[in-house]
Amino acid sequence: MTDVAGDVIAIIAKKARVEKPNIEPGDRLEDLGLESLDAVEMIFDLEEKFDIQIPYNANNPRTEFNTVGEVVSAIQQLVDKKS
């Protein structure tokens, strides 16, 4: 697991109030109990943590970030693009 993945999962775990080891890449954010406001707060935490801008619009939540793995890979791409 890369550092980015670990940090992303830590942020998701904090928002979902779930222990980090219990989170799998295939877990759906919705199933972790992350509601729309949690997702918006999670995006903010991720942007602050990695100093990136995530083009996330809550109006098309169904097409972005369904699973933990999707969040990790999206953040990894944005971090790679930055460096």
Place this chain on the structure above:
Amino acid sequence: MSGVHRVVVTGLGVVSPIGHTAADYWRSLINGVSGLGPITVRMADELTQKVAAEVKDFDPLQHFDDRQISTLDRISQFAVVAAREAIAHAGITIDEALSLKTAAIVGSGAGGQLTTDDSFYRLYRENKTRVFPLTVPKLMVNASASQISMQCGIRGPAFVVASACASATHAIGLAFQMVRAGQVECAVTGGTEASITYGGVRGWEAMRVMAPDVCRPFSRDRKGLVLGEGAAMMVLEPLERARARGAAILGEVVGFGMGADAGDLTAPDRDGMARAMDDALADAQLAPQDIQYVNAHGTGTAANDETETQALHQVFGAHAGKLAISSTKSMVGHALGAAGALELVATVMALREGRVPPTIGYLGPDPACDLDYVPNAARALAIDAALSNSFAFGGLNAVLAVRKFG
């Protein structure tokens, strides 16, 4: 005057992104004119969001002298200009006797945000230690009602109602109840907002609910709301008073429903929306099938438009499919605390003129929004009764019912 009165609208005033008078606003609505454009406020070039519906070319010097301007945030300038127009349109003179029996009840979600922004900019950006002397009385949330009271000589009940995006509808609803109950003989009421500032837009950006380009309520591929600003005011009077002075009666306010979700902070609630509509209809003694037009809250977000559609199905049953429903936010953006007043003016004019303003920017149906949203072009329609919906962050819902008069 006491007892139960019929309440009529006798004057309208508007300052909007698509017209600085009620007549110009209405003309633009019917022609499907978009008020959206580039954001021009200080530091706009640093914003991610590039588009809003600003009131363009508004010159305060056309309406106020230098001394007055120094006391008026943009939000109060809009409010007073719209109130003066509504009073002039109604043809009333607020003399000594009427002054004491007239209310000024104004909705505003955010108060004097430009003054707040100026102060923060000086303190945190320019490292100054002083702010302008009238900072507090300009930015206080009640300033717009106070300024209408002062500038128009209104000495009856005057206050601001704050319920975010439902502020104006709550304000007009309260004014309606006061006139109906005989507590006042006249009310100047509506809403005002001027919160397009660097910090304000940053706040909305952080919510992740704004469309980057176009507001397309109820449409497929809608991307969210676009911020607006402006003011709309109206004069409400008891029918007998309006008749006695030979006033032109523009419409009748017949019902008001309001309630709270006690649920999520931002997610809309179908039952809460439906309950406010049900209550407005019951207050108006109207059946669902008596309604022909609904001016929807219709923000253009995925969540609102889908939930509002469900609520309309819940309230109207099979009749929902026969309603003309439009969101004028597609043209003027979301003016937050002013939205309900801009929308009630649109609704009253629709009744009066027999024409429904469109929902512009509509690309085609979303399966979750399966009603008739009057897409892209105004429509001639005889309307006897209509609803105007406002549903606020914080789960605060307010709905007004209006009827054609005569």
